[in-house]
Amino acid sequence: MVSKQIENFLRTLGKPLVLFVISLGKLAFFIVKSTYHALTAPFYIKNFIKQVLEIGFYSVPVVGLTTIFAGMVIALQTYSGFSKYGAESAVANVVLISVTRELAPVLSALMVAGRIGAAMAAEIGTMKVTEQLDALVTLSTNPFKYLFAPRLWAGLFVLPILVLFGDIIGVFGGYVVGVYKLGFNPANYINSTIEHLEAIGIISGLTKAAVFGFIIALMGCYNGYQSKGGAQGVGQATTNAVVSASILILIFNYIITEIFFAK
């Protein structure tokens, strides 16, 4: 009797573990396959440009809004916190560092994950359940090359550009609050910002952006490709794409920071 209970216990423990390992294997296989196809001809340049517009251009307002408010709130918080120690002059520096290193890449990526990751998973998932992916294959076109590779390249390429834009807008947000709300001298604020501008801060932020862009496109494509059934399956895929991309973004944010800044 006891052995039976232990067996059942192990079974409940084992099943999710086995499923987890299976899905990890599927994901690894998908990454290898899509990377291989992203690097080998034929390349669908038109699809790539379309995705650049979709991921990049149409995300500009979202990223702009997110980063401007992030920069503004950091200026406000830093001032209220640091003025206790008479260190108000650090506001420009803190805004610069937090926006370029963390806020612009992470917040932009999370917003884009919600916007693009979901849309990608929904589009590819719908194509899967309506047999459009099969139709591509029967028309001698590899979906990995035609659909996934342009999206992965676009994610990798566009997110750094978006984040660079976000950096500028975010720092500008800090400037607006610093000068018009907290009464800093505009020239001093700008000087202080330029003085503290460091290549490593920008580069680490942009590296993060490229990785995050790849993660967003990868999760969108992978979850869409795995979706089964009808509308419900596609809905599930959409949710999974956003959740998994967001979690991976936060994990890789830490890992990349560690690589760049841990002494």
Place this chain on the structure above:
Amino acid sequence: MSDVKISIRNLEKSFGRKKVLDGVDLDIEKGQSLVVIGGSGTGKSVLIKCIQGLLTPDFGSIKIDGKETINTSEINQKNLHAKMGMLFQGGALFDSLSVWENVAFSLLENKKTPRNLAKVEAVRVLRQVGLAPDVADLYPSELSGGMQKRVGLARAIITNPEIIFFDEPTTGLDPIMADVINDLIIESAKGLGATTLTITHDMASVKKIADKVAMLYQGKIIWQGTVKEMEKTENPYVVQFINGCAQGPIKVEV
């Protein structure tokens, strides 16, 4: 006897513990129209997908023009697809592309035909399946079910394939439109001299387009013959199926 285009031997495919195909043997002769009948969920679609390489069978052999297609290289697979056309059950038109871009997809993406020439060709094939040239610039979502089927057919035949697959071509259409599609299937297949494999459970369609009928039941081909033989057969499974009776040897899993 004319030569065999597609030869399937002992084909097996399982999903989890469910054995969908359990040793299918089937020959399709060149230029022949074979119709596979069988109830829903008997593996008709799986059979077609295995032949096209969309699914990899667990066991068995599929030869096209005498060449084994299972586990063949990616390039061979691509060449095979260039010989095949498929009309999907739901049309499977790409909804991000216009009708003519759908029809001319192979020309644009694989043969790198200039867009203006590809469009001319697409409009010609659209006319062949009975669609007016102004449909070419619409999007699939703007079309009725019957029109989507026609566009799907046009996309399947534009490359003059040697083999065409039809996955339930008349499902979801009214009887008149179904008959129109049947006529189009016959016309386009005869026009190209193509070998066709159709799966359906629409008996009117079977009687109209089939040279030969095969019945799939529990993962095996349990009967095959011409339409005339089908009407005279005493095989209880076939009789039950073509007459659509709930009572008989075929047990419907509820």
